[in-house]
Amino acid sequence: TPGAQPAEGGRRDFSAAARAQLQELFKRYPTREAALIPALHIAQREWGGWLPDAAIAAVAREVELPAAKVYGVVTFYDLLHQHQVGRHRIRICTNLPCMLRGSDEIMETVRQELAVGENEVTPDGRCSYVHFECLGSCDTAPMMMVDDAYHENLTPERVRQILGELD
Amino acid sequence: MASAASGAFEPVLTRNVGNPAALTLDGYRKGGGYEGLAKALKMQPDAVIDEVKRSGLRGRGGAGFSAGVKWSFIPKGKGKPKYLVCNADESEPGTFKDRLLMEKDPHQLIEGCAICCWAVQASTTYIYIRGEYSFANAVMEQAIKEAYQAGILGDSVLGSGFKLDVYMHQGAGAYICGEETGMIESLEGKRGQPRVKPPFPAVVGAFGAPTVINNVETLANVPHIVVRGADWFKSIGTDERNTGPKLYAISGHVERPGTYETAIGIPFSELLDLAGGMYRGGKLKAYIPGGASAAILTADQAHLKLDFDTMTKAGSMLGSAAVMVMDDSTCMVRSVARLAKFFNHESCGQCTPCREGTNWLELLLTRIEHGEGRPGDPQLLRSVCKNMNGTALCALAEAAVGPVDSLIKRFPDEVDQHIRDRACPFPHRRYFSNGAS
Ligand SMILES: Cc1cc2nc3c(=O)[nH]c(=O)nc-3n(C[C@H](O)[C@H](O)[C@H](O)COP(=O)(O)O)c2cc1C
Numbered sequence: 001t002p003g004a005q006p007a008e009g010g011r012r013d014f015s016a017a018a019r020a021q022l023q024e025l026f027k028r029y030p031t032r033e034a035a036l037i038p039a040l041h042i043a044q045r046e047w048g049g050w051l052p053d054a055a056i057a058a059v060a061r062e063v064e065l066p067a068a069k070v071y072g073v074v075t076f077y078d079l080l081h082q083h084q085v086g087r088h089r090i091r092i093c094t095n096l097p098c099m100l101r102g103s104d105e106i107m108e109t110v111r112q113e114l115a116v117g118e119n120e121v122t123p124d125g126r127c128s129y130v131h132f133e134c135l136g137s138c139d140t141a142p143m144m145m146v147d148d149a150y151h152e153n154l155t156p157e158r159v160r161q162i163l164g165e166l167d
Numbered sequence: 168m169a170s171a172a173s174g175a176f177e178p179v180l181t182r183n184v185g186n187p188a189a190l191t192l193d194g195y196r197k198g199g200g201y202e203g204l205a206k207a208l209k210m211q212p213d214a215v216i217d218e219v220k221r222s223g224l225r226g227r228g229g230a231g232f233s234a235g236v237k238w239s240f241i242p243k244g245k246g247k248p249k250y251l252v253c254n255a256d257e258s259e260p261g262t263f264k265d266r267l268l269m270e271k272d273p274h275q276l277i278e279g280c281a282i283c284c285w286a287v288q289a290s291t292t293y294i295y296i297r298g299e300y301s302f303a304n305a306v307m308e309q310a311i312k313e314a315y316q317a318g319i320l321g322d323s324v325l326g327s328g329f330k331l332d333v334y335m336h337q338g339a340g341a342y343i344c345g346e347e348t349g350m351i352e353s354l355e356g357k358r359g360q361p362r363v364k365p366p367f368p369a370v371v372g373a374f375g376a377p378t379v380i381n382n383v384e385t386l387a388n389v390p391h392i393v394v395r396g397a398d399w400f401k402s403i404g405t406d407e408r409n410t411g412p413k414l415y416a417i418s419g420h421v422e423r424p425g426t427y428e429t430a431i432g433i434p435f436s437e438l439l440d441l442a443g444g445m446y447r448g449g450k451l452k453a454y455i456p457g458g459a460s461a462a463i464l465t466a467d468q469a470h471l472k473l474d475f476d477t478m479t480k481a482g483s484m485l486g487s488a489a490v491m492v493m494d495d496s497t498c499m500v501r502s503v504a505r506l507a508k509f510f511n512h513e514s515c516g517q518c519t520p521c522r523e524g525t526n527w528l529e530l531l532l533t534r535i536e537h538g539e540g541r542p543g544d545p546q547l548l549r550s551v552c553k554n555m556n557g558t559a560l561c562a563l564a565e566a567a568v569g570p571v572d573s574l575i576k577r578f579p580d581e582v583d584q585h586i587r588d589r590a591c592p593f594p595h596r597r598y599f600s601n602g603a604s
């Protein structure tokens with residue numbers, strides 16, 4: 001989705017702090033390649049929640065793999081994003097246990113509140129949302145994830161409140 | 168997160184759930200923590216394997232394979248590195264028990280990993296945790312750090328000279344990485360596409376080395392077996408083949424969804440009572456006993472024991488013991504269509520029957536649910552299922568067939584009615600969130 005690039009979008013390379021984290025990572029595995037997915041998580045934090053080409057290139061350099069290989073891995077995993085996402089990423093669980101406890105309503109509420117389609121970013125760059133598979137919190141269904149936080153036992157009112165409180 | 172242990176059963180795995188002090192090393196040790204590891208280190212590694220074998224502990228991740236037997240497949244002798252990969256991917260729909268174990272009692276898991284490593288003489292553990300579990304990951308990281316500082320991990324485990332490193336490894340959102348060889352590929356930094364077996368991971372696993380892969384709950388049992396003995400463990404459960412304590416994650420239309428610990432083999436009807444009965448007094452229609460991959464059982468099968476063999480005999484499986492409960496307002500076609508969508512999304516795509524088959528299952532069930540089904544669709548569903556069984560590389564293809572096959576067998580009229588009436592007979596507004604009524 002084209003639109004305003006976040007500040008991090010212009011970054012060319014890892015920060016010094018991130019590079020230090022990477023060095024620690026490499027010590028954990030017998031191969032450099034094994035650090036690829038953890039490195040991509042770090043890169044996503046550095047580049048504002050997604051992986052523009054510059055991020056992929058930086059990871060490829062650090063892990064010493066061809067960029068094509070890195071792309072291949074990125075496209076396999078649901079938590080790694082090749083396209084721009086909102087500053088806040090919302091994942092609404094709609095798998096069976098959450099569906100039985102009302103995830104339709106939760107999905108619909110988010111859609112109405114944000115007024116964009118799934119995988120689109122709100123014009124102010126604030127939010128994007130997707131339906132998601134089971135997040136391992138079915139005892140507190142219906143639920144959704146906003147960035148790293150779980151929000152459980154949701155109601156439409158609660159969803160509106162949570163979205164309203166996001167910066 | 169809701170959780171509770173059952174009335175009569177003295178909790179083993181969840182004994183620290185209400186005890187936040189156990190999050191710290193001191194608190195965990197006060198309750199006897201790391202005594203199992205200390206005891207194991209004084210035993211011969213093979214004796215530890217024998218004890219676990221004798222306990223009858225079967226894998227809690229889904230397949231139910233004997234943990235002790237799996238460990239005995241690891242080649243003996245030094246020289247080559249060996250690995251333990253703890254499967255904390257927990258992505259089977261309906262499953263949330265491993266998250267509880269990691270968030271509430273991280274040292275119990277570390278102790279289980281350490282004992283396993285001693286038994287098979289592995290010097291590295293990777294705990295592969297699904298990327299979404301960032302809180303559980305942080306709790307584990309903190310506990311691991313404390314364990315290193317106290318000399319429980321590192322160059323000399325509890326002063327024994329045995330070296331052990333334990334690392335957390337975060338996944339990135341892919342159900343198939345829960346499959347053991349998909350997990351190894353992913354750990355190595357690749358797309359999580361399962362490998363052809365044999366060779367089995369015990370011979371060629373992570374980084375080409377012998378590797379044990381066990382589920383979180385499986386490993387959490389191990390310290391207790393070492394401390395209290397195989398005979399104690401065997402005294403719990405249905406019979407010799409179904410032993411020990413078990414976590415059941417119950418969800419859907421029940422009053423108190425949550426993780427319940429009982430002896431393995433509690434009848435479904437009793438588990439339902441523990442969970443407060445049916446949601447808002449609804450009537451039981453069906454339940455899935457073991458995650459999305461298990462065949463659906465019906466209300467007249469509520470007396471069945473939730474153990475490995477009883478579930479298999481009933482044509483379903485215990486799987487991850489994720490029990491999903493549906494009342495009579497539930498449309499079975501819509502429910503199974505949702506599971507089919509899941510499998511279609513999660514198929515890794517390398518086998519044609521699975522890639523195409525999961526796509527067809529979702530397409531057919533969705534169109535039936537939307538009132539666009541055709542008279543031949545049940546036959547077509549059956550033939551797609553048949554072509555997916557035994558033709559693909561890993562168990563995902565058969566897992567996708569499980570719920571569909573049972574829908575056609577146990578709810579044929581409901582499927583037919585959708586097609587005949589060209590509409591779903593269940594009003595969707597019946598699926599309410601907690602706030603609505
Ligand atoms: C598609 C698929 C997904 C799986 N997901 C998981 C999972 O999330 N967690 C798990 O422990 N086992 C999962 N398994 C089972 C593992 O392949 C493996 O049998 C298990 O981790 C072995 O540990 P255990 O013997 O202690 O159960 C999955 C299997 C398949 C085929």
Ligand code: SF4
Nearest residue numbers: 515517518521559561
């Ligand atoms: S059966 Fe499906 S998920 Fe398993 S390896 Fe084949 S395509 Fe991938």
Ligand code: FES
Nearest residue numbers: 093098134137138
């Ligand atoms: S189905 Fe929503 S958290 Fe499991």
